[in-house]
Amino acid sequence: MFVVPEILLHFHTDANGVLPPAFGNGRISPMPRHPNFSPSVLDIAGAVYSALAHRLATHKGEVYPLHVGDTWMEPPEGCRMEDLRVAEHPGMHRYAAPQGLPALLDALVEQTRARSGAPTERENILVTTGATGGLGAVAGAILAPGDEVLLLAPHWPLITGIVQSFHGVAVEVPFFGRADSPESAVEVVREYLTDRSVALYFNTPSNPTGRTIPRPWIEALVEWARREDLWILSDEVYEDYIFSGEPHTYCRPLAPERTFAAHSFSKAYGMAGNRCGHIAGPAGAMKELRKIGVHSFYSTPTASQLAALRVLQGPGEAWVGQARERYRAVGERAAARLGVAPPQGSTFLFLDVADRLDGRGLTGFLEDCVDRGLFAAPGPSFGPYPTHVRICFTAAPPDVVERGVEVLAALLGR
Template sequence: MPQLASHMSSVPESGIRRLFEIALSLDDVNVLAVGEPDQPVAPHIVEAATAAWEAGETRYTPNGGIPDLRRAIVEKLAQDNAMTVDVEQVWVTVGATQALIQAMGLLLDAGDEILVPDPGYTTFSMNARMLQAVPVPYRLSPEDAFAPDLDELETLVSPRTRVLLVNSPSNPLGRVFSAKVLQSLVNFAARHDLWILSDEVYEYFTFTGEHVSPATLDRDGRVFSVFSLSKTYAMTGIRVGYLVTPPGFAAEMRTVQEAMISCVSTPAQRAAVAALTGPREPIDAAARHYEDNGRAAAAHLAGRGMHYLEPEGAFYLWIDLSHATGGDVATWAERFLLEHRVAVAPGSAFGRSGEGWVRVCLAAERERLLDGLAKLPAPGDGQAPAD
C-alpha cells in the first residue's frame, strides 16, 4: 500500500478533541472542555439563511464572498476595529480555521518557522505542521502575567523565522493584551522583518480594557488578521470567518481561495450579512453572560483556595491543578472525566507550558458550570476531587 506523506507523522493530535470524543461516548457528562457558545443563534440570522435556501441561492459566489458580505465586513472593521481596508483585502473563509491555514500557506515555505504562543490554540501548531513548517513556541508564563517575554522572543528568532502569531483575546488563557504589549510585538516583528498573523476570534468578549487589532499599530503592511462569526454570534456550525490581508494580495488570494474552497456556502454568507448588519443586543447579552459566569466561577475557586488566571476576555477560565495532576494533566483529565463525568480541557493540549493547568469553558449554564468546578480538587483535598 502507498504511504501517507512523511510530514503527517509530525502533526500533533488534538488533546481537546480526544477528550471530547470520550465524553460523547458517556452518559450524562458535564462538558466544559469545548469552546462552544451556549447562546442561541439570533432569529434574524436563522431567517436570512432560511430565506436564501428558499430563494434557491445555492450557486457559486465570487471567491472572496458575496459583495454584500464583504462590504458589511469593511464597515464593521472601520467601526469596531479602527481598520480602514478595501473590499479586496477581505476574504470570506470557512471559519477562522481556514483563514489561519490559508494565511500560513501564503507566508510559510516547508522548513520555515512560525512563532506560536504556548499555551496557545492547538491548531496553530497543527496547521504549521500540515504545511511542513515548524511551530516554535514562545512561552506565556505566570511569572510574566501570561504576557510575551520580548527577551525570550529575541532568542527564538532564526534565519528561518517568517511569522509571529498573536492571539488576543487568548484561547486558552482568556488574556487580553494591551495596546502597549501589542505595539511591542509589532515593533519586534518589524525589527526582524516578520509577518504577523493575528487571531482575533474573541474580539467582542473583553471584560477588562478594550480589544486592539494589531493591524492598527502596523505601518508596514505586515499584519494578516483572522476573524470569525462563530463565537460572536454562536454560529460555530455555520462556518463563516474572514481573513483580512495587507493591500496588494488580491490576485494571490483569488488563486488560493479557488484552490482551497472556491467559495463559502451562499446561505451561510447570507446569515453572516444578517449577523453583521443586525442588532447588537445578542452580542452584548452573550458578553454579559460570559463575564458574569467568569466572576461567579472565579469567586467559587477563590473561596476554595484555588489558583487561576482572572479571565480578561474570551470565555475561558485557566485553572492551576498542578497540586493534583501528578505532572500529567492529560491522563488526569481523562480519569477525572471517567470518574466524575465532567470534561475539562487539559492544559498540555495547548503546549508544554500548560502542564498542570486545565481550561474550562465559561459558555455554560451557571449551575452546570459551578457544579463542574465544585468537583475539581482544591489544594489540601489530596488527589481525589471533592464531590
C-alpha cells in the same frame, strides 16, 4: 557535488543542499510512497481538545462538556439557518464567489473601518470557512517548507496543526506568565528567533488563558516584528468579549503592510457550526490568500454568508452585548469557585493542576474528570503545559457549567 533539484530551489537550503528538518533530518529524502504519509501530517495531533471525548456518548449520568470552545446560546433570531428561505435568497445552495458575497464584503469593510480605523477596501478582505480556514489560507500563502512561525503560548491549539499542514514549523514561545512589560515581551520572543522565522502569531483575548495582551506590549511586539521583517498573524476572534481593562487592541492599524487579522462569526455571534469568518490583510498579499482559499475550501458556504450578513445588518451588536454580560457572569463565578483570577476576556480558564497529579500524570487526572462526567482540554494542546487543563465556561448552559465546575473544584480539593 550535490545538486539541488530545480523543483526545490525555492526552499531555503545551504551550500550543501541541506533542507529544513522536515526533509529527512535536514537532507533531501524521497517523497513518501504508499503506504507512508507526509512526516508533517504524522506529527499533527489528531485529538486536541480531548482524547477521551468518545466517552461522552457512553457516560452514564450528567455530562459537563467543557473541553471545546463554543456557546450554549443560539444566534440572534432572524439570523439562524431556519430563517433563510430560497424564495427570499434564490441560489442560496449554490457556490458563492470565492472571495465572498459582495454585500457581505461591503459590510465587513464598513465594520472593519469603524472598529479598527484601518483603511480597508474589498481587496483587503477574504471571507473564509471560519477563522480556522482563514489562518490556513495565511499559512499556505506565506510558508515554505521548514519556515518557522513563533506562537505566543499558551496558544489556540489548532494553529500548530495549521502551520504543520503547510510544512512549516510551529515554535512555541512560553509567553503568558513570563512577560511583564513591553520590553520583556520582546525579550521573551527574541529568544526563539532564528534565520528560519517568518511570522509571529498571537491571540488576544487569549484562548486558553482568558488574559488580554496590553496595548503597549502589542505595540512593542509589532515594532520588533517590523524590524525583523516578520509577518504578523493577529488572532482577534474574541475581540467582542473583553470583561475588564482596556478595550481591544486592533493590530492591523499598527502594521498594515504585514498583518493578517483573523475574525470569526463563530465566536462573535454563536455561529460556530456555520463555518464563517474572515481575514483582513494587505491587498497584495490577499491575492495569494485567495489562491489558497480557492484550492482548499473554494468558497465559504453561501447560507452561512447570508446569515453573517443578516447579523451585521440587524441584531448582532445587541446580541453580543447580552452575550458578553452573561459570559462575564458565569466566568467570574467559575473563577471564584476554582480560586483563580477572573477572566479578562475570551471564554476560558486555564488551570495548573500539578499538585493534584499522581503517578498517572495529567492523563490520569483527565480520566478522573471523565469518570465524573467532566470533559476538559489537556494543557499540552496549547503548548508546553503538561500539568494544565482548560475549561470553556460557555460551552454549556450556565447551570451545567456550574455543576461541572463543582466537579473540578472537588477534584482539586477546593
